[in-house]
Amino acid sequence: MGLKSIAVVALALLAGCATPPPEPGSAASKVLATGPIEDLAIGPMRMARENGFLTVNAQLSNTDTRNKTLYYRYLWLGPEGFPVADAESWKSLTLYAQQTSFLPAIAPVPQAVDFRLEINTP
Amino acid sequence: MYARISLLALSALLIGGCANNTSPVLGSGNISYGDPKAVELVTNEFGSTDLQMIAESMTRSLAQSGVLKGRPVVQVYDVRNKTSEYIDTREITTSIKTQLMRSGTARFASDNTDLQSQVDQLKLQNQSGLYKKSTVAKTGNMIAARYRLEGSISSIVKRSSDYKDVFYKFSLQLVDVESGLAEWMDEKEIRKTTER
Numbered sequence: 634m635g636l637k638s639i640a641v642v643a644l645a646l647l648a649g650c651a652t653p654p655p656e657p658g659s660a661a662s663k664v665l666a667t668g669p670i671e672d673l674a675i676g677p678m679r680m681a682r683e684n685g686f687l688t689v690n691a692q693l694s695n696t697d698t699r700n701k702t703l704y705y706r707y708l709w710l711g712p713e714g715f716p717v718a719d720a721e722s723w724k725s726l727t728l729y730a731q732q733t734s735f736l737p738a739i740a741p742v743p744q745a746v747d748f749r750l751e752i753n754t755p
Numbered sequence: 756m757y758a759r760i761s762l763l764a765l766s767a768l769l770i771g772g773c774a775n776n777t778s779p780v781l782g783s784g785n786i787s788y789g790d791p792k793a794v795e796l797v798t799n800e801f802g803s804t805d806l807q808m809i810a811e812s813m814t815r816s817l818a819q820s821g822v823l824k825g826r827p828v829v830q831v832y833d834v835r836n837k838t839s840e841y842i843d844t845r846e847i848t849t850s851i852k853t854q855l856m857r858s859g860t861a862r863f864a865s866d867n868t869d870l871q872s873q874v875d876q877l878k879l880q881n882q883s884g885l886y887k888k889s890t891v892a893k894t895g896n897m898i899a900a901r902y903r904l905e906g907s908i909s910s911i912v913k914r915s916s917d918y919k920d921v922f923y924k925f926s927l928q929l930v931d932v933e934s935g936l937a938e939w940m941d942e943k944e945i946r947k948t949t950e951r
Contacts, residue, residue, distance in 0.1 A: 683819060684819050684820065684821040685819075686815070686818060686819040704794060706792070718857070720792050721792065721807075721811060722792045722794075722804055722807035722808060722811065723792055723793060723794045723804075724794075724808065738815075739818070739819045740815075741811075741814070741818075741854060741857065741858055742857060742858055742859070743858070743859065
């Protein structure tokens with residue numbers, strides 16, 4: 634054995650502990666966090682097309698025992714995965730302790746086929 | 756010793772002078788461009804974020820409602836300011852118009868601010884005798900609006916020793932000009948609180 638083999642085994646174990654990337658198509662894969670998201674659980678998201686416009690609803694839960702203020706906005710993507718509209722304004726959301734809230738949104742243009750949810754927790 | 760210090764000072768000056776030319780910026784560095792989409796919390800009066808939030812939510816709700824089938828012509832009226840603050844409500848309607856145009860769901864007739872320039876231009880083309888007849892826009896062909904869009908913004912301000920709370924309510928409705936019926940209506944509520 635030796636120090637080298639122990640180091641290799643330790644590295645392999647740590648690599649196993651690293652968070653795997655979210656599965657494509659899952660709710661987590663649609664979230665773009667501008668920093669670490671603490672005490673916030675991203676729940677299921679619903680996508681639908683109503684009257685030609687993409688509509689989205691995302692569930693967000695505050696898992697902390699204190700109120701939490703965060704900022705969010707949606708990014709609307711076209712078929713190639715690039716934005717089809719100007720960036721939205723950031724919106725402020727206050728979640729009470731243990732509260733679950735829903736973030737409904739409508740795409741600004743009919744060409745949007747996908748979205749990303751940008752979240753910033755100060 | 757004196758020569759060594761002068762040499763050190765001179766080299767520091769030269770290096771310092773060279774370091775400032777790495778970015779294409781002219782100025783002393785205390786001014787910078789900000790993010791126009793950032794949340795503005797400078798004061799709790801009506802601000803840029805409120806304008807953006809209102810325009811975004813109203814236009815998307817209207818565009819997605821399905822009322823604007825076939826890109827009808829809409830006449831936009833000024834938003835009535837029922838608050839005690841100065842708010843440039845025309846900018847709210849301009850943002851709403853711009854975003855609706857981008858969504859491709861509506862066309863706009865000349866509103867009360869543009870109508871005078873529209874009439875002046877038509878008169879100039881038809882009556883001045885300056886323009887080639889085949890290129891002149893004929894009078895009597897303007898398209899009348901099918902809907903009119905009007906709204907209002909009001910506020911409720913409450914103060915105590917610890918808090919100042921301002922609640923804004925923006926309402927917008929789409930009315931069919933011929934029947935007088937409101938075909939669509941929505942509102943946006945905003946609360947801004949200052950803790951002293």
